[in-house]
Amino acid sequence: MQVKIIIGTIAFMLTMIILGFAAIREPGRLEDFTLAREGRQIETGARLYHNQCATCHGVNGKAEECYDAATGESIGCQGLPLNYNQLLCGDTSARMSALNWEGSKLAFIQATVSSGRYGTAMPTWAQEYGGPLRTDEISDIVQFVLNWETEELCSQPLFEYPWPETIDELLVTFPTGDAVRGEELYTTYGCSGCHGNLDDSTSATVGPWQGNLAEEAGTRVEGMSGAQYVYESILHPNNYVVEQCPNGPCGDSSSMPTNFPARMGDSETKPQDLVDIMTYLGLLP
Amino acid sequence: MATFVDQVKEMGLKQAAIAKADEAVERITAGMNISDIRSALRGDEPRRPNPRLRPHADSFWLHIRPSFYHTEVTHIYPTFRMGWLSTFMFVWETITGIILMIFYTPSPLVAYSNMWNILSNVPLGQLIRNMHRLGAEVMVMVVAMHMLRTFITGSYKKPRQFTWATGMILLVLTLMLSFSGYLLPWDQLAYWALTVFISGAEAAPAPAIINQNILLILQGAPSLGAGGLLRWYLLHVLLMPLMLGIFFFVHYYKVVLHGLSLPPGREEIGEDTAKRVPKNERTYFIPDILTSELMWSALMVLFLVAGSLWLWDAPLETHADPVVTPLHVVAPWYLSWSQGWLKLADKTLVVGFIPALLVAFIVMPYFEVGKSRRYVDRRVGLSVAFLFMAFMLVSNWMGTPEYAVASSPDREVSIEFLPEQGPSLMKAVPYDEMLVGKFLPGQEISGNPHMTEALAELKEAVLANSCTMGAPRIVTIPEDEWRECRVVTLDDGSKRYDLAFKEDVMPDPYVELIIEEIQPGLKSLQLVFNVTEPGNPDVLRIDTQDWKTFIHADSNYEEECRFANKSC
Numbered sequence: 119m120q121v122k123i124i125i126g127t128i129a130f131m132l133t134m135i136i137l138g139f140a141a142i143r144e145p146g147r148l149e150d151f152t153l154a155r156e157g158r159q160i161e162t163g164a165r166l167y168h169n170q171c172a173t174c175h176g177v178n179g180k181a182e183e184c185y186d187a188a189t190g191e192s193i194g195c196q197g198l199p200l201n202y203n204q205l206l207c208g209d210t211s212a213r214m215s216a217l218n219w220e221g222s223k224l225a226f227i228q229a230t231v232s233s234g235r236y237g238t239a240m241p242t243w244a245q246e247y248g249g250p251l252r253t254d255e256i257s258d259i260v261q262f263v264l265n266w267e268t269e270e271l272c273s274q275p276l277f278e279y280p281w282p283e284t285i286d287e288l289l290v291t292f293p294t295g296d297a298v299r300g301e302e303l304y305t306t307y308g309c310s311g312c313h314g315n316l317d318d319s320t321s322a323t324v325g326p327w328q329g330n331l332a333e334e335a336g337t338r339v340e341g342m343s344g345a346q347y348v349y350e351s352i353l354h355p356n357n358y359v360v361e362q363c364p365n366g367p368c369g370d371s372s373s374m375p376t377n378f379p380a381r382m383g384d385s386e387t388k389p390q391d392l393v394d395i396m397t398y399l400g401l402l403p
Numbered sequence: 404m405a406t407f408v409d410q411v412k413e414m415g416l417k418q419a420a421i422a423k424a425d426e427a428v429e430r431i432t433a434g435m436n437i438s439d440i441r442s443a444l445r446g447d448e449p450r451r452p453n454p455r456l457r458p459h460a461d462s463f464w465l466h467i468r469p470s471f472y473h474t475e476v477t478h479i480y481p482t483f484r485m486g487w488l489s490t491f492m493f494v495w496e497t498i499t500g501i502i503l504m505i506f507y508t509p510s511p512l513v514a515y516s517n518m519w520n521i522l523s524n525v526p527l528g529q530l531i532r533n534m535h536r537l538g539a540e541v542m543v544m545v546v547a548m549h550m551l552r553t554f555i556t557g558s559y560k561k562p563r564q565f566t567w568a569t570g571m572i573l574l575v576l577t578l579m580l581s582f583s584g585y586l587l588p589w590d591q592l593a594y595w596a597l598t599v600f601i602s603g604a605e606a607a608p609a610p611a612i613i614n615q616n617i618l619l620i621l622q623g624a625p626s627l628g629a630g631g632l633l634r635w636y637l638l639h640v641l642l643m644p645l646m647l648g649i650f651f652f653v654h655y656y657k658v659v660l661h662g663l664s665l666p667p668g669r670e671e672i673g674e675d676t677a678k679r680v681p682k683n684e685r686t687y688f689i690p691d692i693l694t695s696e697l698m699w700s701a702l703m704v705l706f707l708v709a710g711s712l713w714l715w716d717a718p719l720e721t722h723a724d725p726v727v728t729p730l731h732v733v734a735p736w737y738l739s740w741s742q743g744w745l746k747l748a749d750k751t752l753v754v755g756f757i758p759a760l761l762v763a764f765i766v767m768p769y770f771e772v773g774k775s776r777r778y779v780d781r782r783v784g785l786s787v788a789f790l791f792m793a794f795m796l797v798s799n800w801m802g803t804p805e806y807a808v809a810s811s812p813d814r815e816v817s818i819e820f821l822p823e824q825g826p827s828l829m830k831a832v833p834y835d836e837m838l839v840g841k842f843l844p845g846q847e848i849s850g851n852p853h854m855t856e857a858l859a860e861l862k863e864a865v866l867a868n869s870c871t872m873g874a875p876r877i878v879t880i881p882e883d884e885w886r887e888c889r890v891v892t893l894d895d896g897s898k899r900y901d902l903a904f905k906e907d908v909m910p911d912p913y914v915e916l917i918i919e920e921i922q923p924g925l926k927s928l929q930l931v932f933n934v935t936e937p938g939n940p941d942v943l944r945i946d947t948q949d950w951k952t953f954i955h956a957d958s959n960y961e962e963e964c965r966f967a968n969k970s971c
Contacts, residue, residue: 120446122694122697123698125701125702126698126700126701127701129701129704132705133704133705133709136705136712137708140527140712141526144526144527148524148526150957150959151522151523151529152524154523154957154958155519156955157924157957157959158955158958160922160925160953161925161953162721162722164925164927164953165953253512262922265924265925268923
């Protein structure tokens with residue numbers, strides 16, 4: 119019987135030593151698993167992003183390199199850039215302040231993915247709003263998007279181009295436009311998502327069709343040239359709002375995103391994009 | 404009775420305190436004072452009247468335990484302690500289960516993140532979860548072995564038929580307890596194992612309306628969801644343990660009532676002497692059985708704690724996804740035999756056969772009434788039992804993915820090298836050593852043993868799923884390692900390329916692994932397969948690059964590889 123007592127006591131003491139060993143390494147293990155959880159969320163987010171989001175936001179999140187999900191053909195990117203310092207950098211990023219978002223960055227992205235952005239090509243993704251994704255999948259995608267935030271990305275200065283009052287002043291710096299590039303940018307910036315294609319007047323869904331803009335624009339505001347009218351409308355959508363939109367009266371405030379001054383002005387040379395698009399629209403020679 | 408103050412006056416403080424302590428101990432043990440306990444532990448003869456019998460008469464905890472056993476049944480043989488071990492495991496599962504319940508909510512919205520919370524935020528949470536999981540598997544094994552032992556020693560025979568019947572019910576309850584816990588983590592493994600398994604209800608040999616309603620009750624909805632999870636949770640933590648507790652007490656009451664049966668050779672044929680124990684063959688519960696049980700408890704705790712820490716890891720896959728079916732859905736190993744049976748026979752037949760077999764087992768002792776328990780007289784019965792065991796082992800193997808219907812050869816390579824779930828050699832390569840670039844199977848990368856080892860595994864997987872028509876296209880695999888193709892012409896005129904033991908493999912494939920860094924700390928691993936029709940490079944048999952896995956620097960698949968039950 120003494121043998122049983124000795125064996126039992128030794129086993130008990132060994133168990134205590136093992137538990138002590140486990141307890142000592144526990145804080146490190148908990149930390150590893152916390153990181154592993156985030157890591158695996160990002161992995162799942164990456165898979166979902168490439169299946170669902172890359173079609174519009176681009177393979178690398180820069181709203182470049184978009185491919186049709188069914189055919190694999192290269193198409194214009196409908197979405198905004200996500201791998202982008204204006205979205206990701208700072209506790210309150212540039213895009214959050216542009217939209218008067220007062221919550222956290224995580225909640226901003228989570229809310230946008232979940233409920234979509236009304237009036238744009240961005241649909242609702244959460245199942246509770248009729249989309250295809252579960253809550254956990256959306257937080258995985260959010261973790262993936264937030265993972266683009268790096269020191270390198272955020273060390274790029276948030277350049278704000280000093281937009282001149284009139285288009286003529288801008289044309290002093292950017293005298294010529296390229297209509298072919300403009301056509302591509304018209305899709306890349308997401309214009310076609312709301313305003314449709316120039317050759318089909320029924321393709322506009324949210325904003326007015328632009329196929330006849332070259333003739334129309336000059337008549338909208340008395341005493342203002344068409345080019346100046348469009349220039350102001352892109353940079354400050356609420357300055358002038360037309361009455362009729364494809365889906366009914368447009369209302370008092372414009373559905374047009376107000377972040378084009380930022381998107382088209384985040385570097386010294388970027389305003390060329392605006393000039394190219396306006397050339398494509400037939401407003402500039 | 405003198406008060407403590409009087410005692411102090413009479414005997415002095417020290418003696419009075421000792422007397423008081425003695426009295427307290429005697430009350431707690433319901434009959435044994437300090438010197439009785441010491442003498443019992445020393446192994447001395449008890450004084451008269453024997454104080455070691457009083458706890459059996461007066462205390463609650465020991466009243467159900469017999470005060471002595473026949474010495475013959477206290478050795479390892481014939482019981483192997485299996486019945487006691489089963490009870491121990493039930494207590495163990497209850498304790499670890501209650502701890503886990505604190506951190507768990509049975510809702511699909513949070514169940515899976517609860518699991519990660521247990522792993523990443525609860526001190527010793529991973530250990531507790533592993534202990535519960537390992538304990539569940541050990542319990543199934545112990546209960547099954549207990550039944551086997553009972554059969555082999557013939558202990559199910561008269562008068563213990565009813566004990567056997569309750570034991571069968573306890574075995575089923577143990578399996579169902581173990582299986583009902585399977586769904587709770589709400590990961591892919593849980594969701595699909597359960598979905599596939601309970602879909603068997605639909606095939607039961609009964610009118611469709613009954614089957615469909617049983618399935619509906621089991622799932623809580625047309626497919627598993629919030630309702631189903633809650634139902635299986637309640638089964639797991641409430642109904643099953645309650646039933647098991649009730650049947651345990653019936654079972655144990657019968658065990659004590661009839662006594663533990665002696666080894667078959669010890670008594671005359673047809674006799675049952677378990678309850679007539681001569682004085683000189685008695686082993687008393689206090690102290691011998693009690694110390695023995697404490698020792699085994701300590702050893703079991705040691706094994707379960709150490710095993711959960713180093714040997715056995717409870718898996719956690721990605722979040723349950725009702726629309727994505729994993730490539731290989733597997734039942735837990737203790738139910739694998741039923742998946743094996745499904746490959747042998749029609750589903751309705753199998754689903755009908757299992758309850759029939761169960762009933763047959765339960766009533767078996769009432770029909771198998773041979774008087775002798777001796778092995779020599781039970782050749783037929785024991786042979787049938789061993790054949791049945793062999794059949795179960797083979798069925799179990801047939802239920803594993805190794806015996807599964809293979810999908811396309813490129814998928815087989817992909818899933819072995821970069822499985823959707825769990826670790827693999829490649830996924831466990833440390834992030835910094837996972838080089839960006841294009842790699843070939845079997846390629847050696849100097850100074851990078853992990854990548855080299857993983858690519859060697861890719862080579863093995865490719866070789867196991869391909870053959871050569873004499874023009875191997877992967878330069879890093881030596882020509883003599885390829886096996887010749889066996890060309891089979893199918894009815895429609897197309898050709899199939901086989902290996903000796905494998906149908907449909909890739910003739911002279913080109914396989915490439917592309918690793919890119921797509922985000923800070925995130926790499927994508929993509930497998931590219933290109934197989935052309937031999938002799939006609941313009942016709943593609945396989946051209947795919949859609950197997951893409953993402954690996955994050957912190958994902959820590961290496962950690963999982965520490966455990967013996969993970970394949971990497």
